[in-house]
Amino acid sequence: MTTFKTLDDADVTGKRVLLRVDLNVPMKDGVVTDKTRIERVLPTIREISEKGGRVVLLAHFGRPKGKPNADMSLAPVAPVLAEMLGQPVGFADDCVGPVAAGIVSALKDGNVVLLENTRFHEGEEKNAPDFVDALASLGDVYVNDAFSAAHRAHASTEGLAHHLPSYAGRTMQAELEALEKGLGNPERPVVAVVGGAKVSSKIDLLQNLVSRVDALVIGGGMANTFLAAQGISVGKSLCEHDLADTARAIVEAAKAAGCAIVLPVDAVIAREFKAGAASETVDVHAVPDDAMILDAGPKSVETVNQWLDKAKTLVWNGPLGAFEIQPFDKATVAAARHAAELTRAGKLVSVAGGGDTVAALNQAGAAADFSYVSTAGGAFLEWMEGKPLPGVEVLKA
Ligand SMILES: Nc1ncnc2c1ncn2[C@@H]1O[C@H](COP(=O)(O)OP(=O)(O)OP(=O)(O)O)[C@@H](O)[C@H]1O
Numbered sequence: 001m002t003t004f005k006t007l008d009d010a011d012v013t014g015k016r017v018l019l020r021v022d023l024n025v026p027m028k029d030g031v032v033t034d035k036t037r038i039e040r041v042l043p044t045i046r047e048i049s050e051k052g053g054r055v056v057l058l059a060h061f062g063r064p065k066g067k068p069n070a071d072m073s074l075a076p077v078a079p080v081l082a083e084m085l086g087q088p089v090g091f092a093d094d095c096v097g098p099v100a101a102g103i104v105s106a107l108k109d110g111n112v113v114l115l116e117n118t119r120f121h122e123g124e125e126k127n128a129p130d131f132v133d134a135l136a137s138l139g140d141v142y143v144n145d146a147f148s149a150a151h152r153a154h155a156s157t158e159g160l161a162h163h164l165p166s167y168a169g170r171t172m173q174a175e176l177e178a179l180e181k182g183l184g185n186p187e188r189p190v191v192a193v194v195g196g197a198k199v200s201s202k203i204d205l206l207q208n209l210v211s212r213v214d215a216l217v218i219g220g221g222m223a224n225t226f227l228a229a230q231g232i233s234v235g236k237s238l239c240e241h242d243l244a245d246t247a248r249a250i251v252e253a254a255k256a257a258g259c260a261i262v263l264p265v266d267a268v269i270a271r272e273f274k275a276g277a278a279s280e281t282v283d284v285h286a287v288p289d290d291a292m293i294l295d296a297g298p299k300s301v302e303t304v305n306q307w308l309d310k311a312k313t314l315v316w317n318g319p320l321g322a323f324e325i326q327p328f329d330k331a332t333v334a335a336a337r338h339a340a341e342l343t344r345a346g347k348l349v350s351v352a353g354g355g356d357t358v359a360a361l362n363q364a365g366a367a368a369d370f371s372y373v374s375t376a377g378g379a380f381l382e383w384m385e386g387k388p389l390p391g392v393e394v395l396k397a
């Protein structure tokens, strides 16, 4: 399984270790609302620090598109990380340049510093050589512990590995081992549930996924895009109308592969995207033009649960509704609890992944019963598709 070097092979004592982690955590008003991704990277940070390495954390937050953006700063994450780690975590408000260089050069063995969002620079997503050089100048060794960002060939997830001795962190290692164990040879029927909001970045993955699973349950913003592609009016819902052709092609590919596509038949709608907004349940064919679908309705949940009853393996990324806002968490919570119950009863192997998906499972009190909960969303789906992940491949090189 481990075809790359791990921390067992690394000499980190006295070295500046550029450690890529995924701190893209759910956050509301500057407060971290789910700490799972932070929790998962603690063992690697501790191990390097205890071995006398100088830990320089690289991470992204949100999609700031190459420009600094106060709403996507990693600054609020540093104190949370420090508290969970039980040791101080410095913060540099730029990930390259004199500010970063100054803080890194002042580090002592065992110290930890978090650098500001790598995506504040265009060079990150472009994997630009000058940006990679600038990051590389801050370290002697590179460790990638961000499995959940390994589907991105970015400077901090891929580029750096070409410049420095490179190793997989403990979470990267554990994620790959757990996914292989849970899903390497899954018992059929396999049901995939894909929801959430990242429609354009995930829809293409469904094309291959339908040939690997027996049913694809589509929820969240993704479902709205599929409903609209069928000519159903979704009002003001989150929906990527320009992806209608892609959605129709996926439905055709599913038919050819014998994979059932399960879409919502009813929806909880509201006119405002806020907690306690007046809401009603309607047939998906009756969504008014000025309303938004914010959750799947009870009939849809019943259908999802029937599919879960038939399944032997569940793969889940993306909530079925806007679960952070009451009462639009109902479908996600109900399906999560049903999957947890089936797993507890030994009837289902359930693997879920994604920053918000994990938060939703925690909110439903279901995470502990799932067979495995990955921190990865998009990366997990790509792994499931059988696609090589650039951040993993480069570690094997
Ligand atoms: N009908 C909907 N309308 C608007 N937002 C929705 C709807 N359904 C789900 N969402 C939103 O989708 C978001 C989560 O989607 P996302 O694709 O980011 O999942 P994830 O588990 O975080 O995966 P990843 O780790 O890849 O980001 C949540 O913030 C949720 O509110």
Ligand SMILES: O=C(O)[C@H](O)COP(=O)(O)O
Pocket: 022, 024, 062, 063, 148, 149, 152, 198, 201, 354, 355, 376, 377, 378, 379
């Ligand atoms: O949340 C995720 O799935 C990872 O942090 C990757 O984020 P991205 O989809 O913005 O690249």
